[in-house]
Amino acid sequence: MSLYPEEDDLSVIETAVYRQAVECLCLLATKLGEKEFFFGQSPSSLDAVVFAHLAPLLKAPLPSAALQNHLKACTNLTRFVGRVLQRYFPKEIKDQEQAERKITKQESEYSDSEFPNKLRNIRIAALIALVAMTAYAMSTGIIQVGPADEGEEED
Incomplete structure (x- = not known):
């Protein structure tokens, strides 16, 4: 609500935040491409931050799974999370x-x-x-x- 002080309708705010999250996922998927990690063959701090945000979103049961379903549609990001899980956990x-x-x-x-x-x-x-x-x-x-x-x- 602090990002959208002029809006009183929570559904409008929710739609805007969801749209930005989908755009962010699409940008991450584009940046990752078919590479193993974001900057080549070895992980960086960006990989750690992205994994820390994507893994719970992908693995946790959520009441509204719209964003989770969009993440599952980005196959290179789901493979990225799976690769990090297999390698480090x-x-x-x-x-x-x-x-x-x-x-x-x-x-x-x-x-x-x-x-x-x-x-x-x-x-x-x-x-x-x-x-x-x-x-x-x-x-x-x-x-x-x-x-x-x-x-x-x-x-």
Whole structure:
């Protein structure tokens, strides 16, 4: 808001900032080109700063993924981030891959173990709901249960 003091509408500010971020990503992608790093074959401080901004944007789950999707479309920047991660953070990459495999394995085991009891759980829930609704109807007087009269006498 300090950059746009004349604007009161936050959506206008958000659109302007997003447009500038997309332009910045495009300029970085153009500058990097097909090179391994921005200034040749060895990393520089610019590479460190760019990686520090792009890696979280690329890897973190975001509520609005529009900028993240644009970054993924810039394939040379995503390859740059992957190259830096593999070269300088190989242990973290291995740990992340193991964690992802473990999560997918647990999810598949959970869904397989849940399946045999799924129908039973649905039936139990339906029975409990039926009993609760019947008890409520009886307590409010919607349903009345009493002794049945065999013969009705008219007065």
